[in-house]
Amino acid sequence: MIQSTDLITETAQILKDRLESPVSLREPLAKYTTFGLGGCADVFVNVGTLVDLRTLLAVAFSAGVPVTVLGDGSNVLISDLGVRGIVIKLAGEFNTFTIDGREVEAGGSVGMSRLIAETARAGLAGLENVYGVPGSVGGCVYMNAGTRYGWTSDTLVDVLVVQPDGKESLMSRDDLEMSYRHSRLQQMNPAPVVARARFRLESEDSSAIRSRIAERAKARQASQPLNHRSCGCMFTNPGSDSAGRLIDECGLKGLSEGSVSVSGKHANFFVTDEGATAADVRKLAERVRNRVRERTGITLDLEVRLLGEWPDE
Ligand code: EPU
Numbered sequence: 109m110i111q112s113t114d115l116i117t118e119t120a121q122i123l124k125d126r127l128e129s130p131v132s133l134r135e136p137l138a139k140y141t142t143f144g145l146g147g148c149a150d151v152f153v154n155v156g157t158l159v160d161l162r163t164l165l166a167v168a169f170s171a172g173v174p175v176t177v178l179g180d181g182s183n184v185l186i187s188d189l190g191v192r193g194i195v196i197k198l199a200g201e202f203n204t205f206t207i208d209g210r211e212v213e214a215g216g217s218v219g220m221s222r223l224i225a226e227t228a229r230a231g232l233a234g235l236e237n238v239y240g241v242p243g244s245v246g247g248c249v250y251m252n253a254g255t256r257y258g259w260t261s262d263t264l265v266d267v268l269v270v271q272p273d274g275k276e277s278l279m280s281r282d283d284l285e286m287s288y289r290h291s292r293l294q295q296m297n298p299a300p301v302v303a304r305a306r307f308r309l310e311s312e313d314s315s316a317i318r319s320r321i322a323e324r325a326k327a328r329q330a331s332q333p334l335n336h337r338s339c340g341c342m343f344t345n346p347g348s349d350s351a352g353r354l355i356d357e358c359g360l361k362g363l364s365e366g367s368v369s370v371s372g373k374h375a376n377f378f379v380t381d382e383g384a385t386a387a388d389v390r391k392l393a394e395r396v397r398n399r400v401r402e403r404t405g406i407t408l409d410l411e412v413r414l415l416g417e418w419p420d421e
Pocket residue numbers: 240241254255256257331339340341342343344345350351352353356373374375376411
C-alpha cells in the first residue's frame with residue numbers, strides 16, 4: 109500500500125506529541141541489522157514503554173500506516189529502497205527480565221544470548237538449547253528460533269502481545285502453533301508485537317549448563333563464518349536434510365553476486381563485503397534456489413524475512 113508523504117509526516121508529528129520515546133524521520137536501518145544492509149525507514153521509533161507501544165500501534169492503526177517491528181535484525185533482509193511507514197525497535201523496559209524460581213519473564217528486546225548467559229548463571233537450564241542463534245526474545249518467539257538441540261517453543265509458556273489496534277492480550281504457547289522456524293505470528297498480518305515472553309526452565313548445576321554452552325560455541329565457531337557479516341542461515345532446512353549440505357553438494361560455495369557470496373565455510377550462510385546491496389543478496393538467493401532445484405528437485409525456502417519495499421512487488 110503506497111502511503112502519502114503527508115499522511116506519514118502527520119502521523120510522525122502525532123507520535124512526537126504523544127510519545128516519550130524518540131521518533132525520527134528517514135532513519136537509515138542498515139545499522140540495526142547483522143547484514144548491515146538496507147535503506148531508510150520513513151519513521152523510526154525506539155519504543156521504551158508498554159504505554160508508548162500501545163499508543164503508537166493505536167495511532168498507526170487508525171491512520172492506516174503500516175508498522176514493521178525489528179528485533180535484533182539478525183534474520184532480516186531490508187530492501188535497499190527501505191521500509192515505508194513506521195519501523196519500531198523495542199528498548200527501555202522491554203530490555204529487562206526477571207527470574208522467579210524456575211520462571212523467567214523477559215521483555216521482547218532482551219538479547220537471547222544475554223538471557224541464556226544469565227539463566228545459566230542462575231542454574232536454570234533449557235534456553236541454552238537455542239544458544240548461538242543471534243536474536244531478541246521477540247524475534248526468537250516469532251521465528252521459533254532454534255538449533256539441533258532445541259527450539260524456543262520448548263521452554264516457552266506464554267507471551268504478552270500488543271495487537272495492531274493497541275490492545276494487549278496473552279497468547280499461550282499453544283495459541284502460537286509453533287513448529288520448526290514457525291509461529292502463528294508469521295501468518296497474522298499485521299502481526300501482534302511480542303512485548304514479553306515467559307519461559308519455564310529446569311534447575312541444574314550452573315557449571316554443567318555452562319560447559320554445554322562452551323562446547324556448542326566451539327562447534328559453531330568451527331562450522332560457521334562468524335567473523336563475517338551475515339544473517340545466519342539463509343534457508344530453512346528441508347525436512348530432515350540440511351540446506352547447507354545441499355548447497356555445498358551442488359558446488360555453490362563461493363558463488364557470488366556483486367559483493368555477496370555463498371560462504372566457503374558453511375554453504376547456508378551468505379557473507380558480504382564492502383559495497384554489498386540487499387538486491388545482490390536477493391539475486392544470489394534466487395540463483396542458489398534455482399541451481400539446487402535443478403540439481404536435486406528440492407525447493408529451498410528462505411529463512412531470512414524480507415522487509416520493506418521491493419521493486420518486483
Ligand atoms: N554441511 C555441509 N556443508 C556445509 C554446511 C553443512 O556438508 O557447507 C553438513 C554438515 O557437515 C552437517 C549437516 O550439513 O552434516 C548439517 O550442518 P550443521 O550442523 O551446520 O547444521 P545446519 O542444519 O546447517 C542448523 C541451524 C543453525 C544452527 C545449527 C547448529 C537451520 C536452517 N540452521 O544448521 O541455525 O546453528 O543447526 O545447531 O535450521 C540459523 O538458523 O540461522 C542457524 C544458524
